[in-house]
Amino acid sequence: MKTDREAASSIEKLEEFSQLLRANNLKITQPRLRVLDSISEKPTAISQPDLEKILGTEIDRVTLYRILASFEEKGILHKVFDLNGTATYALCSTKCSQHHHHDQHVHFICSVCNSVFCLDEISLPKIALPPNFSLHSIAINAVGLCDSCKEKQS
Numbered sequence: 001m002k003t004d005r006e007a008a009s010s011i012e013k014l015e016e017f018s019q020l021l022r023a024n025n026l027k028i029t030q031p032r033l034r035v036l037d038s039i040s041e042k043p044t045a046i047s048q049p050d051l052e053k054i055l056g057t058e059i060d061r062v063t064l065y066r067i068l069a070s071f072e073e074k075g076i077l078h079k080v081f082d083l084n085g086t087a088t089y090a091l092c093s094t095k096c097s098q099h100h101h102h103d104q105h106v107h108f109i110c111s112v113c114n115s116v117f118c119l120d121e122i123s124l125p126k127i128a129l130p131p132n133f134s135l136h137s138i139a140i141n142a143v144g145l146c147d148s149c150k151e152k153q154s
């Protein structure tokens, strides 16, 4: 049973996701809304296999793959590779747009649980490139212990 407040906030969230899809010229579909909802529930970035576990049989693998790819292209999600080289996805800041990701921030990856956190408040240093080079992306990962793994160790 959901409380009234939970129901209200999930309606608000659905409205927010619908607006996000509309703003990106994507049709509002149940699978797209479910994917956004599942990703926003987690404080960490999430991989496709983990999303599959959450969504169960609701969305087939090919559809999920296409949704993630289109979200990434539209600047709704950004991809971060965890320590195993698995792609994980996190929601972008509102500044991102198609082919133009502005959320180039540091990511923290826990060496014990392999969780990927967006450290939005830490921006990346300006990289002075040699003449005629053009920059597409910078990835800086900080690796260490997340708060819950650190707690378990002490």
Ligand SMILES: [Zn+2]
Pocket (backbone or CB within 6 Å): 075, 076, 077, 078, 092, 093, 096, 100, 101, 102, 103
């Ligand atoms: Zn982005």
Ligand SMILES: [Zn+2]
Pocket (backbone or CB within 6 Å): 110, 111, 112, 113, 114, 115, 145, 146, 147, 148, 149, 150
């Ligand atoms: Zn951890």
Ligand SMILES: [Zn+2]
Pocket (backbone or CB within 6 Å): 078, 080, 090, 103, 105, 107, 117, 118, 119
């Ligand atoms: Zn991030």
